[in-house]
Amino acid sequence: MVLKECVRGLKELRPLTHLLLPLCFHWIAEAMTVSVLVDVVTSALCPGQTTCTEAIYISGLQQTVVGIFKMVVLPLLGQLADEYGRKPLLLITVSTSIFPFAVLAWNQSRESVYVYYVLRTISFIISQGSIFCIAVAYAADIIEEGNRAAAFSWITGFFSASHVLGNLLARFLPEKYIFVVSIVLLIFGPVYMHFFLAETVEWVPKMDRDSTFLTKITNVAHKRYESMRDAAAIVFKSPTLRGISFVLFFYELGMSGISSVLLFYLKAVFGFNKNQYSEILSMVGIGAIFSQILVLPLLNPLVGEGWILSLALLASIAYGLLYGLAWASWVPYLSASFGAIYILVKPATYAVISKGSSSMNQGKTQGFVAGVKSIASLLSPLAMSPLTSWFLSSAAPFDCKGFSIIVASVSMMIALCFACLLKPDEKLSHDPEDEIEAPLLRES
Template sequence: MRRANALTFLLVTVFVDMLGLGLIVPIVPALLTELTAGPARAVLWSGLLGTVFGLFQFAASPLLGRLSDRYGRRPVLLLSLGCLGVDWLAHAIAGSPWALLAVHALAGACAGTNTVVNAYIADVTPPERRARAFGLIGAAFGLGFVAGPTIGGLLGAVDVRLPFFAAAALSFANLAYGRFVLPESRPGDRTTPLTLRTTNPVSAIAAVLRRPVLGRLARARLCADIARMIQQATWAFFLTFRFGWGTAHVGLVIAGTALAGALFQARAVGPVVRRFGEKRTAIGGGLLTVTTFAGTAFASTPAQLYLLLSVGVLSAAGGAAAQSWISATAGADEQGTVQGALSAIGAVAETAVPLTASAAFGALLAYGKPGLIFVVAAIFAAASTTFLARTPIDAKREARP
């Protein structure tokens, strides 16, 4: 029962995280325009806030992961939830963008939710059931992404700051929920050293990359993150320019795809991984992703695009399988450390790719070839799949260097 309560809380946590983010996505431009007195400065501040958040997340993720190995998952996860609530509350009451920048930097430094959730699942779920658990986490992520913007748009129509109050309330409610129902999955080991070498992001990433199996899986994760961020940064613009769709049509396509992906991950990931295994599922998902991106680059009709999106939904099993594979390769006493290093790697992509991809998309658009940005995404997805294919499946719990 305690394990079931824990998994339910983790699912709620991921859902609330994405719901809170989705609540404020449609409203951030209006709030920043109000605070900065102009749309041009609002865009600049929006980019600055995102970059600062990503940089602080990059710097702090290995430390948070290491702390969860030393002191347990529960306190680190609850700290992250509390900081998130403070961040949303600051957005609701801030009178200047500088105040937002300071609090958003703190939120980035405390952004350990994904790190600790992944480590927690590895603690409480047997290896043969982890892919299903990670699939459920992906489903909660997708459902929050679908629900958030819709609710945020409705609340924002009442008052531009109301979605931020709602997001803060959800975060604090989830914090209180976790305080009472979340058991500790791993008490921690006070002998786990906290040194500059083990907690700074450069050393933490290097330590993972030096390991034969985890290093390849980490490189595969980085390439997959880059491909995903290229799509996220340019997707709405691509649909607008290629097919001439309005915002409502684009929103429906994005929401429909996210919902289909969530349902597939919730229902099908476990059986697929049991049938084909982690490695083959991860590689298969990667190949489907390559097909989706490469096909999207040259899709000329909505029917072709919808077919490719259907293929993309099936690729979701690959990410859950790869995450399960990573957790099985890491030792029980280092799940937080490894997940923290992977979160830092992801933060690099989330910080650098949106700006780079947007600039590249703008250049390609000037030449009338906007779809070529998805060729680039397909190349990174292919590189990720290649790393997965070259990684041995039987070298689990590999010796650390």
């Protein structure tokens, strides 16, 4: 039965080969840098120290700025992907990571780290979240609705597999080669897409040659506003899309808060370095591959996306609480094991959103809901950065160094409450007149 589902999943993914291959190289390249970045940043900003308050605050500031701009950029990119095609938007988003890592490959001084943060912030604004949204919309264009949950799970499974490979490379490659190899892989992605990725959206240009430049700018701004308003109407009129927006808001509020401070917390409390980070991230990735490629495709036809989502949220709560209460260096490894389950939040929510929207609005709805998530990602570091620094310092009111992570877990409990109220099978009927300007999907 398991083998049969695997073969079926691979057949479903065959049309996505030219999408997934470059994305896997892109994800490997980004994952390679995660475990070494903490050491590089800490060494540059706080030489000779294990705790770097400046790095924690800069990381939190970066996440806040990214969240502010992503509220607008993510829905906008989703709309543009529906109107002008998936391929050009993917080429733009996957190319942005090249420049910040090129800076660190060239120099790792204090000034270079600041330049890296500026460029990486711009890169995150354009690419963080949008790559998945556009990739999911691309998959929805060519895969039948009944098979999308399994396909989305395979896509996120490849994402996890890429992270495992990236972490293994980071574990065994000398530090001085990590950024160089990463840049080579990051360049490969957009080059491959340019030559081999087929477009799934047919763009019909409008004849407005006689319009003035100012008129064109005004029309573009008005069109973007109307498209944003339509996306909001689609989401808020649908009980399913509205409910999943609340789930993702509170889940992201907690999980992004944890991820923004976790590595600095582990370094300060347990003295973790690149090797321990790679081990933990690889452990999460290996479990995530198994759960996304085998478990979700088997369970989804039996219990549905809603049940899987609730189970994954329960695991994310346990993940956060164990990190926050960690009393020994082995506890973070135990906590990381729950990553194999909470990782299912992502494919389950993609499937719920895809089912709750029409085939013509996949990019628009995925992008809008991702924009809602970005609001949470900008709010969480405002509390997590100072709270983490406070409880890691000697001025903490009581001895609980992971108190901020425990607080973040409460937000994920609220997300679970909203998930329990979801009815993923509900679908809002769409008026065809509202979709006159929607893109024409090519028959696959």
